[in-house]
Amino acid sequence: MRLLYDLGVWLYGKILWIISPFHRKAKLWVQGRKDIFKAIQEQIDPNQQYIWFHFASLGEFEQGRSVLEKIRIKYPSEKIVITFFSPSGYEIRKNTPLADHVFYLPEDTAKNARQFIELIRPKFAVFTKYEYWHHYFVELKKRNIKLLMISAIFREEQIFFKPYGDFFRDILRNVTYFFAQNMDTVHMLKWINITNAGLAGDTRFDRVLELPMQHKPISEVERFCREHRVLVAGSTWKPDEELLKKLHDDFNAWKFIIAPHEIHDTHIQNIVELFDGQVLLFSNFRNYSPEEIHARRVLLIDNIGMLSSLYHYGDITYVGGGFGVGIHNTLEAATYGKPVIFGPKYAKFQEAVDLVTLMAGFSISNYKQLKTVFEALQNKDKLQECGAAAKKYVQQRAGATQIIMKYLETEKLLQ
Structure with a gap:
């Protein structure tokens, strides 16, 4: 052998x-x-x-x-x-x-x-x-x-x-x-x-528990979000982004922050084209007028290292990878007290299994399921209940x- x-x-x-x-x-x-x-x-x-x-x-x-x-x-x-x-x-x-x-x-x-x-x-x-x-x-x-x-x-x-x-x-x-x-x-x-x-x-609980306390405001993101409801999607791949585009089209009152897993030029350009000119690039943020920032609904993060801070700005979060080899880090979203949505391949990740059990995380396999979960989380009480369960889960396992x-x-x- x-x-x-x-x-x-x-x-x-x-x-x-x-x-x-x-x-x-x-x-x-x-x-x-x-x-x-x-x-x-x-x-x-x-x-x-x-x-x-x-x-x-x-x-x-x-x-x-x-x-x-x-x-x-x-x-x-x-x-x-x-x-x-x-x-x-x-x-x-x-x-x-x-x-x-x-x-x-x-x-x-x-x-x-x-x-x-x-x-x-x-x-x-x-x-x-x-x-x-x-x-x-x-x-x-x-x-x-x-x-x-x-x-x-x-x-x-x-x-x-x-x-x-x-x-x-x-x-x-x-x-x-x-x-x-x-x-x-x-x-x-x-x-x-x-x-x-x-x-x-899991030592990650100790790490992510500190993130909300270490959070530093990101002025560009705050200007983009303003008073809108926001979905933050982290570590996304193409199948995730295609679902998010449908969600974007069906829920006009929401803004979307997308931090893809891969930030090479081809992937970034594909996302820009997918969202039909609705995208603001973070690296180019200073070149947009206040009117453009207010009007556009997608902020695309084309750098590495910001994601753990971005979840602070979301009302609902989405973590990518669940249509590939497996989902990425859900705890960085959960620690901010946000419900987490992800794809079907999560069984190997104990924290994702636990979040689903606690109704703080939601696994979806297609757009119909994503829309159903998203609609349910429009209820303020439901949103707060799921977010509180996510945060408590992180706190208890540090x-x-x-x-x-x-x-x-x-x-x-x-x-």
Whole structure:
């Protein structure tokens, strides 16, 4: 099985290399790993030990962010290295002040794992949610370096729990401790004889709980919204935007703020054309007259980094991705006390399942369902009730970061 695993890692890299001239993300993935060890060696202090945080992408970074911030504040002398697997995480957070160095993670080979760990000499390593790399985990275990998995979550259909999953179960056995999102995860790990796990919760709750308190007004958005009712749609893709266009046409009294997941020129232009000239571009906001700002009904956010603040301005929120591989972050909307609408692919996301159960989140599969939900939320009492349930849900589930920090301090991993 290890040979098949190594072959899969090799093939994945080769495929990305082949398509990189035609695919932006593949190009960034390949270029980011070119001469990666030379870059690491030039930047790293060979006499310093680092805390190593690894994130698959941007969403996982947000999941670990609260722990990073607590370490930065309470233990400012600690040095931190962050690695990303995906360009969508690295390119946006490569200059984060929460780390001393940020790199792409070299491909998971025995040689790369050994070389990387020798260079950064980690005091301990923190991985987030569901990224498990055989060679890195084995190398950490071999060197008696503690490996922590935070916000861990498992599902029965994963390969770890299949009769043929021995190789992948062995990867998990290299983890020092699992901080689980839910008790189902703890029980499933116990079922495969892994008992070094405990319930901590999802660290994202700690992160998003602070967002309303940190909110800073965005003057352009306030001028656009004025006294209108507003739907804020975040991390949208084409299927989401097509539904939102129909909603826009049927509910004339509402304004729409759309922050798409992809902001390359082609996607932005497609949205502009979809909404028939009703769009204001945030990057061009100063060039619109007050009359134009008042008349147009769609504000298109063509930059990265504003979304978590934008939900403040919505009466109702929509989170995209539910017609693709899965929905994006619903908690950033829920923390502001806003009901959240999203597509059908949400079952893998515990917080979305919980929000639906609490009638604070609503899953839709087509425009008819979207319109029905939207019409129901026109009722002021219903809107407030759903929003209050969303906010209470976030507040009640905070605290994972405190549990993780207590473990790090008790184990004397921080100084």
